[in-house]
Amino acid sequence: MTDKVMVQLNLLIERYPQLVVCKDDIAAAYEMIKTCYENGGKLLIAGNGGSAADAEHIVGELMKGFNSPRKLPKEYTDKLIAVNPELGATLAENLQGSLPAIALDGHPALSTAYQNDCEPLLCFAQQVNGYGSAGDVFLGISTSGNSRNVLYAAVTAKAKVMKVIGLTGAAESKLSVMADVCIKVPETKTYMVQELHLPVYHAICLMIEESKYQG
Numbered sequence: 624m625t626d627k628v629m630v631q632l633n634l635l636i637e638r639y640p641q642l643v644v645c646k647d648d649i650a651a652a653y654e655m656i657k658t659c660y661e662n663g664g665k666l667l668i669a670g671n672g673g674s675a676a677d678a679e680h681i682v683g684e685l686m687k688g689f690n691s692p693r694k695l696p697k698e699y700t701d702k703l704i705a706v707n708p709e710l711g712a713t714l715a716e717n718l719q720g721s722l723p724a725i726a727l728d729g730h731p732a733l734s735t736a737y738q739n740d741c742e743p744l745l746c747f748a749q750q751v752n753g754y755g756s757a758g759d760v761f762l763g764i765s766t767s768g769n770s771r772n773v774l775y776a777a778v779t780a781k782a783k784v785m786k787v788i789g790l791t792g793a794a795e796s797k798l799s800v801m802a803d804v805c806i807k808v809p810e811t812k813t814y815m816v817q818e819l820h821l822p823v824y825h826a827i828c829l830m831i832e833e834s835k836y837q838g
Contacts, residue, residue, distance in 0.1 A: 627833045628653070635826040641809050642819065649823060651804045652788045653830045659760045659786065660835065665723035667754055667785075669747040669776050670764030673817045675728035677764050677824065684828040685722040691836045693720035720836060725754060727776070747776035757784035765789070766816040768796020768805075777801050790823065792816035 632650060636643050656666060666685065668678040687693070700715035727750045728734075737746050751761060761780035763773040768791035777787045777798060789798040789805035792813075799805040808819035 625834065627837055628830045631826055631829045631833060635822060639819065639822050642823065644809055645806050645823065648804055648806045649827065652806055653827050655786050655788060655804060656760055656827065656831055657834055659758060660722055660831065662758050664756070664759045665725065665754070666760050666762060667725050667727060667751055667776075667780070668762045668764065669727040669750075669773055671728075671770055671772065673813075674764035674766065674770075674820075675726070677817070677820055678726035678728055678762075680821075681762070681824050681828065682724045682726045684825070685724040685831070687721065688719045689828055689832050691832050693832075693836050695720060722831060722835065725750075727751070744772045745775050747772050748779040751776045751779040751783065751785075755780055755783045755785050759783075759785045760788060761785050762788045762790065763798055763802070764791075764820065765796070765798055766792050766813045766820075768792065768794065768798040768807075770798075774798060774801065790820055 632646065632653075635649070636646055642649075659666065668681055670678045695715065695718055703714045704711035727747045730750070733750070734746050737749050741749070755761065761777060763777050765773045768789060774797055778801070780787050781801070787802045789802035791798055791805060791807050792811050793807050793809050794811055799807060806823055808816055808823060810816045810819055
């Protein structure tokens with residue numbers, strides 16, 4: 624882990640000292656996602672309610688610039704302009720580097736069709752089954768760690784030789800046992816758990832961005 628990346632992790636602990644108990648797991652989750660991206664993989668994220676909103680939030684931080692403008696490589700911008708000088712120039716100026724991430728709570732046509740025709744609790748699992756490949760990472764967000772639709776997705780991810788990261792509350796849970804890494808923030812009430820999830824995933828997104836785009 625580079626010094627720049629460590630700065631983000633240390634800043635997180637400085638601002639939220641209670642998260643020191645999660646420091647090693649946050650670092651491990653970062654390394655897992657970093658390796659995934661270095662190997663051309665993607666991040667699949669699932670959660671319910673506020674955790675679904677968190678999944679969408681994470682995608683927003685990864686798929687475009689977060690704390691960095693993420694300029695595209697000149698080789699790629701030249702190709703865009705070569706395809707179409709007028710449109711390509713606008714694309715070259717405005718597109719940003721992107722870290723592939725998909726929130727599984729979306730896709731309402733797919734979700735409602737699957738829930739109506741098949742088993743509703745397997746909707747996330749079906750998407751992991753379709754999107755996931757060996758080397759990808761599944762991030763399951765569950766304040767209890769026992770959300771069954773998230774657990775079904777985690778089992779599917781493991782079967783596809785993906786890594787599984789859990790983001791939960793303090794209690795031991797089925798997800799914490801199943802995950803390769805589980806970040807258990809030191810709260811148990813749902814809203815308090817969610818209040819700590821945000822700075823954790825912000826820090827991880829910043830760390831990934833520092834590693835990928837700042838060297």
